[in-house]
Amino acid sequence: MDFFNESLGFLFQYPLWAVIVSMVIVATLLAFWGTPLWIWAIGGFVALWGFSAPSWLFVVYSALVLLFNIKAIRRTFLTGPLMKLLDALNFLPVISETERTAIEAGNVWVDAELFSGKPDLERLANESYPELSDDEQAFLEGPVEELCSMVDDWDVFVRKGFTDEVWDYMREHKFFGLIIPEEYGGYNFSATAHSAIIAKLASRCGPLATTVMVPNSLGPAELLMHYGTQEQKDRYLPGLATGEEMPCFALTEPTAGSDAGAMTAEGEVFKGEDGELYIRLNFEKRYITLAAISTIIGLAFKLEDPENHLGKGRDLGITCALIPSDTEGIRLGRRHDPLGVPFYNCPINGDDAVVSIDQIIGGPEQAGNGWQMLMESLGVGRGISLPAQSAGGAKVATRAIGAYAAVRRQFGINIGKFEGIEEPMARIGGFNYLMDAARRYTCAALDTGEKPAVITAIAKYNFTELGRRIVNDAMDIQGGAGISRGPRNIFAHQYTALPIAITVEGANILARSLMIFGQGAIRCHPYAYDEIDALTRGDVKAFDNVFWKHIGHIVRNTARAFLLSVTRGAISSSPVDGAASAYYKKLSWASASFAFLADVALGSYGGGLKIKEKISGRFADILSWMYLATTTLRRYDAEGQHEEDRIFFEWAMQYAFAQIQEAFDAIYREIQVPGLSWLFRGPIALWSRMNRIGTMPADALGHRVAQAMQKPGRQRDRLTDGIYLPEDKNQAMGRYDYALQALADAEAVYKKIYKATKKKELPKTQPRFVIDEALEKGIISSDEAELIREAENARLDLVEVDEFTLEEYQNQTPAPPLKTTGKV
Secondary structure, eight states: OHHHHHHHGGGGGSOHHHHHHHHHHHHHHHHHTTOOHHHHHHHHHHHHHHTTOOHHHHHHHHHHHHHHHOHHHHIIIIIHHHHHHHHHTTOSOOOOHHHHHHHHSSBOOHHHHHHHSSOOHHHHHTSOOOOOOHHHHHHIIIIIHHHHHHOOHHHHHHHTSOOHHHHHHHHHTTGGGSSSOGGGTSOOOOHHHHHHHHHHHHHHOHHHHHHHHTTTSSSHHHHHHHHOOHHHHHHHHHHHHHTSSOEEEEOOBTTBSSOGGGOOOEEEEEEOTTSOEEEEEEEEEEEEETGGGOSEEEEEEEEEOTTOTTSSOSEEEEEEEEEETTSTTEEOOOOOOSTTOOSOEEEEEEEEEEEEGGGBTTOGGGTTOHHHHHHHHHHHHTTTHHHHHHHHHHHHHHHHHHHHHHHOEETTEEGGGSHHHHHHHHHHHHHHHHHHHHHHHHHHHHHTTOOBHHHHHHHHHHHHHHHHHHHHHHHHHHTHHHHSOSTTOSSHHHHHHHHHHHHSSSOHHHIIIIIIIIIHHHHTSSSHHHHHHHHHHTOHHHHHHHHHHHHHHHHHHHHHHHHHHHTTTTTSOOSSOGGGHHHHHHHHHHHHHHHHHHHHHHHHHGGGGGGOHHHHHHHHHHHHHHHHHHHHHHHHHHTTOOGGGHHHHHHHHHHHHHHHHHHHHHHHHHOOOTTTHHHIIIIIHHHHHHSOSOOOOOHHHHHHHHHHHTSOSHHHHHHTTTSOOOSOTTSHHHHHHHHHHHHHHTHHHHHHHHHHHHTTSSOSSOGGGSHHHHHHTTSSOHHHHHHHHHHHHHHHHHHOOOOOOHHHHHHTOOOOOOOOTTOO
16 A cells, blocks of 8 residues: 555646646647657656656656667567468458559649648648640630631521531641640640640630540550550551541440449460461440540450460450551441440440550560550540530639529519529639639649649549539529530530540549549558558558558647647648638648547558448548649739639639548548547537537628629639630520620619619619610600610520521521510
8 A cells, every 4th residue: 555655746746637647748749740750759758757756657667668678679579460360351352353453543743731730731731723824825716716606506406517628627737636646646735735725625615625535645655655665656646636546445345334343355465377376355345435436446454365375364354455547347437325425436246356465565475464555545535525625614703603593584583682592603704713713623633743643533533523613503593494405505514525525534423432532541541551451461560550650640640630620720820811811720620630530440440441432432522622622722812812712712612621630520420430430429519519520601701702793894704714726606605695794884874774663764674674764754865775785685685595497496496596576
């Protein structure tokens, strides 16, 4: 008893609460700063001395310090046994070769910063944000503008394709050689320019954008540039640049969609009678864009070498080869009908088709490396084409719906003044600002040589999902005008085509639940992949080095998540001043909380996390919206923090953090932590709901966004820059712009009529019915009467929808120009 009293007596010299609070505060601060372990050790000795601890406690503490700090001792008594336990429990996920290749494809970029829990905000705020070069800008304003003027979206859908003139123009101006180096006859444009071109084409005609983007994305040109032999480059790239060679890439099969590794297409190496090596191919592919008109097929298949001619064994794995489409045994020419959208999407089959072994992309040495080629190429392409299409559509919606809401009148006022209309309008405008920011930021990374597979998956998934939301909102606002197809309709074909974008290049369900976080958790986490690799190899030394760093990482992020939550990010420092500053601090808070929870999930589910797709999807949402918030912050600062853009910026940022909060709430509600689920589902979840990192934008802010969209001028032009704007007021978008400007020009006249109506000098009715009376009474001048007539005619013309005779409807021919029935 004396020993007990003597040993613990030092604690009773101080109030127990003071000892505990002091230790917690010091430990939390040390963890927050990421203090090295040896400083912790010294701090512990100082604490023991300061509290007059007994000698035996010093001895015990010293033993623990040696155990954790001397690596040889730690590996023997801690790490080694721990590895055996984890291996016996199958705790860490088993990674197949195809998964390993997918995870290792490309590199990590700012996604690793966001995953770290302690992002380098200075870096995030200063990533490249380039402009187009003079040559790229000239191409956008010249050939791209001209091509858009040659194509009418309705006509393309009616004829189910382009005219020969359009095809010839695309070939002549090398639209299929955007990414091909100049030495081979292409343009060697940047990813930023490639994206801008696709966005502008998409603003005019979806099938036009698809036709141009596919040869410049995943296809023979992309694969040849990175992996082809010099002979293959010299032979094929010049023809691909000029369109003399029309490429397609055959990957998807009836039983191998998102799971491309399940493909059954097979090739067998054999020696011909001439002594040369050949490949006999048998395959059935589908959903292959441009296949029916292709001259060269990029084909993915599983290669076998039964007689080991290549010296690599029998089963070589997925291989990519170039197959001339006129090869005997190749069957093409048929088409699928993807929701009636008229681009070439086709099946393609091969029965005992024979090609030289030299047709393997990169030559025989690259046999079996096709999966790596595909993962790296897809990892880049996902960040350009489909995001650009969606961004172009967002700009079209922002411009057109802003005009429509200002022009269309119901119940005596413009529908843009109804709160029910303002709400979806704010989403359209806010998403547009955010999406163009992310497009520029992502492409800038690709232009600097980054290949961030997780980031491009984030871009593909979120852009297409936001694009779907925007088009749904636009259709809801337009009502009957939105569902009536014809030359006047801007959104019906976008609405029809959006499920295609959702489905291709990795279906969105897969992208969210598996690729963004499932692979991202391993790829972007600073330690997880190295731990799995070391455990798989049984390397105690390597595992020891990384595992204890991981423990320190968890301790640091626990402290950071706690302190940043308590202070609402205030203790973080922002790299910029102004309106963006508070959001950068919130980003630190979100990152720390995300990293902490990610490690909780990894520790709780182990290898089973990759099949917990609902939880993975919510983590993916947080990572996605942290990235989208980062890009929006960069845009606002890079463009000079325009005060007139602030409402769009604020709306986008508030929406982003609201989505992060929603995902956190869902994780806390569902996460299973052995022995501690009650803590996360109870007190922590309650604190998170009380201390929210974000809430949805206020109605007042949404009102300001919606009203700004309805005003012609510099801001509207800047927010929708880069889309095709026809000058002809009889074309769909031209009609919208003309009507909006006509009403703006007549605004003062409308005010005169309104005041006269209030004074009962004019009857209360639509302005167009009192023009003559207002003129007779001298309320408006003859010039003003002409101005308001022109505005009212433009209004009536805008709200009309296309109509067809029975014969026109049955034959799907364009309607003649519609004459406004209520001309004033």
